[in-house]
Amino acid sequence: MLHLGLTGNIASGKSAVAALLAAHGATIIDADILSREAVAQGTPGYAAVLAHFGPTVLAADDSLDRAALRRQIFADPAEREALSAIVHPAVGRLRDARLEDARARGDRVVISDVPLLFEVGLVHAFDGVIVVDAPAALRLERLMRDRGLPELEARAIMDAQWPADRKRAFATWVIDNDGSRDQLATRVDEVWRSIQTNLDDGAPLS
Numbered sequence: 506m507l508h509l510g511l512t513g514n515i516a517s518g519k520s521a522v523a524a525l526l527a528a529h530g531a532t533i534i535d536a537d538i539l540s541r542e543a544v545a546q547g548t549p550g551y552a553a554v555l556a557h558f559g560p561t562v563l564a565a566d567d568s569l570d571r572a573a574l575r576r577q578i579f580a581d582p583a584e585r586e587a588l589s590a591i592v593h594p595a596v597g598r599l600r601d602a603r604l605e606d607a608r609a610r611g612d613r614v615v616i617s618d619v620p621l622l623f624e625v626g627l628v629h630a631f632d633g634v635i636v637v638d639a640p641a642a643l644r645l646e647r648l649m650r651d652r653g654l655p656e657l658e659a660r661a662i663m664d665a666q667w668p669a670d671r672k673r674a675f676a677t678w679v680i681d682n683d684g685s686r687d688q689l690a691t692r693v694d695e696v697w698r699s700i701q702t703n704l705d706d707g708a709p710l711s
Contacts, residue, residue: 513637
């Protein structure tokens, strides 16, 4: 079994790539889904977030207001680190459990979708890493157009992540998402063929 990491800066199109890889037969473990589970109501993570940040990050139904929490942590690096210290260990445990389930099923390619893979030091946890990239100006446009974020908030989120060039330097594969959906699908197809070749040959990834 190959366990690969999938990452990319915000609005690079990582989710679209994950969907295309899943269509090829990869098992996807989505860190965003796991992070929601880690702080769902009734969990220790939820209690820890509420204890640290207070009721201002609660929605009307007492679930966590992710938009309010996002604004708070991207305005203060110390608060961002505090949230990471709560969420990332719990997400790691959930990911390990999903990985063991996949191994028990005999899945051949498992891809963990981890937005902050490099920032949290997980690069060595995988057999290889796929980085999805798009020009910064295009990602800013997507954040403002598709997610409705104000420019200052969008830029703050982008600035909190590693520069794309730094991530590309550590990637096993890079998928550029600066064109059409068909172009993206073609690029994903190429990476999938490379993954399958590695499975067939059993050669270590470089």
